[in-house]
Amino acid sequence: MTLLHETRNRLRERLRKPTERALSVAFRYAKRVPFVKRRLEAEYASMLEEIRAAAKPYRDRVPSHPRLPELGHDREQLLAEIDALQAQEADRWRDGFVSGAVYHGDREHIEFLNQVYARCSQANPLHADLWPSVVKYEAEIVAMTAHMLGGAYVSEHDDVCGTVSSGGTESIMLAMKTYRDQARQQRGIKSPQMVVPSSAHAAFDKASRYFGIEMIKVPVGADCRADVGATRQAITRNTVVVVGSAPSFPHGVVDPIEELAELARARGIGFHTDACLGGFVLPWATELGYPVPRFDFRVPGVTSISADTHKYGYAAKGTSVVLYRNKGLRRFQWYTTTDWPGGLYMSPTFAGSRPGALSAACWAAMLSIGAQGYREATRRILETAATIRAGIENVPGLRVLGDPLWVIAFASDELDIYRVMDFMSHRRWNLNGLHRPACVHLCVTLRHTQPGVAERFLADLREAVQHVRTQPAGKGGMAPIYGLAGSLPVRGAISDVLERYLDVLYEV
Ligand SMILES: Cc1ncc(COP(=O)(O)O)c(C=O)c1O
Structure with missing residues (x-):
């Protein structure tokens, strides 16, 4: 630009x-x-x-069930009902037509996770005394993630720690609540503000609304990365946290975390790196020699990180990790009550009872894949993404936004990009429509590394562009809705x- x-x-x-x-x-x-x-x-x-x-x-x-049946249905029949619906939905993601959503998806991997789930389906870490096994799994998930994200490189005053949550949104919301409560107690801040790049995930806005933290949105630069100068200007005495993404959901670019975190550190403010998407990719990308700016606890100002095990950690859906630089900060996340007639009560995250089986499956996913498995998965994803990115750049009329590694957003200065997306959806592709600016992205996963998928995507995309260029707009689809929203x-x-x-x- x-x-x-x-x-x-x-x-x-x-x-x-x-x-x-x-x-x-x-x-x-x-x-x-x-x-x-x-x-x-x-x-x-x-x-x-x-x-x-x-x-x-x-x-x-298919039949619907708006009321409880008087007599329970036959289990085999119910399984058949579920199988019939599942059969209609699975091909699309299994064959690599979907952006993000299912990040691993190999049959043997899924079957292994299902076996673990089946063994632990009754477990609930709220009852730590009944299921100390799940407590062990969760502590080890956090420790492994912390180690991967620079936890061993902090000063002797710090001790990176964290919790398992239900997903990226919960990890982010927990961290924002933590900073609000810390600032209230330690700095007396009653009207807290968070300084967040406009490209950050909607979960930050959700946290702002839920917890009464004013969101100060900072526009991103032409490269789609957070603007350091604008961030500096947005920080006030009421700022409780500054945020950056590694990478951002819309455009897949890593914000200048070192500079942003330094702004926060110099003012005694917390800094959160949202590595929900990149936490389990960037460490291996760095090892493989890709140019990855520092984003984790090796950066002195970074005080918390969200990293999603249920994305590129290849766990089943429903787990994520939120990490803090030290236990003093994490303490503001805890909930305890001593005067409830239900007894002495404490819980680490928003939920009370939690699915221990998902934590067991997450733990098993991480241990069964290991560093070598994650490194190899990252290599395959980044190589496929490079092919796709180069292919998009070669389609006249399209341009790639920023300098992404594997979440590739593209726009057009000549064509309605949402019509391109609509055409792709008729070819079974499920891409993410984005706006401000109008663009579409493909988040590359292991599903796209299957033979022929990248080539099929590019062939369909070329045809889509040709179609939009030569044919008048039809009725329906997402194009008019995005047009309206803009x-x-x-x-x-x-x-x-x-x-x-x-x-x-x-x-x-
Ligand atoms: C960068 C980033 N942060 C946060 C989230 C939210 O994660 P979840 O959908 O697991 O709540 C996402 C989801 O795609 C994301 O890409």
Whole structure:
């Protein structure tokens, strides 16, 4: 992007905020007018019809169960029901048509994890006395992850530690709550703020809303990386944490963690590296000689890290790790109560009871794969991603955003990129649609390293671009929805539609 481009984008970003606020207030008031409300609801209902058809494909094809049956169903019959639905869904991710989502997916690996799950399905680490085995698994998951992420390189005052959580979002939310509570107790901060690049995962915004921490969003630079100068300016006396991603979900680029963390360290503020995506890739990429900027506890200012075992740690869905530089900081994550009639109670994370079987399966995944397995998996993923990236760069009309390693976002200055995505979806591809700027990404996993997958992706992509270039837009698909979301006046309405979409998901 040229300097002119960049300056214009920043100016737009500055102007957008007050305009957005005014429009969203106007929209909220307009919605109270009965006539407007009725018109809007009618519009939403028609949009939702198409969405409902996509979200509920089984509605008229298989029996639904809205009430408990008087007599329990036959187990074999239920297994057959599940198998029938599973059979319709598994091919797409198994054959490598999906961005992210299933990161390993080899049959033997899945069967091994299932065996572990089956042996531990009743275990609950809340009852540490009943299942000390799960307590052992979790402590070792944390220790192995901490060691992989530079835990051995901290000063003698620190002792990297952490907990297992249910996923990246929970790890991030736990860390943000931890910083809020630390700042309240140690610095008396009552109106906490977090300084976060605009490319950081939505989980930070969720934490901001749940925990009353004001989110100060800093725009990213032309290379899609967090802007160090803008971050410096955004830090105030109320800042409780500064955030960077390694890499970011949208564009797969690693933020300048060393510089960002130093800003925080120099001011006595915490710094969180979100390595949910990269925690189990970047250490091996570094060993393999890829140019990876430092992002973990080797950077003195980094005080916490989230790293997802259920992504490139190749565990089953439902585990992640949040790490802290020392136990003093982790203590702000703990919950204890001493006056509950239910007894003395404590829990390390948001949940009470937790699925010990998932922790057992995570532990078993890590030990069965080992450093050599992770290194080899990373090598395959990065080589495949390089082929895909080069292929995209060779398609006239497309450009890759930033300098990614394996999460490859691409945009177009000539074509509607969401129409390209829609065409790809008709070829079974499930890509991630992103906006601000409009682009699409493919998050490369082990599924894409199967023979022929990268070539098939590039062939379909070339055809998609050719199609969009030569054919007029049809009706339906995601292109019009993203188009709408990008236009300011209807953003409040899009938010309403998303809420109604969540309602639809729970319709039987
Ligand atoms: C960088 C990053 N952070 C956080 C998350 C959230 O993880 P989860 O979906 O497991 O909650 C993701 C998910 O893709 C991510 O890519």
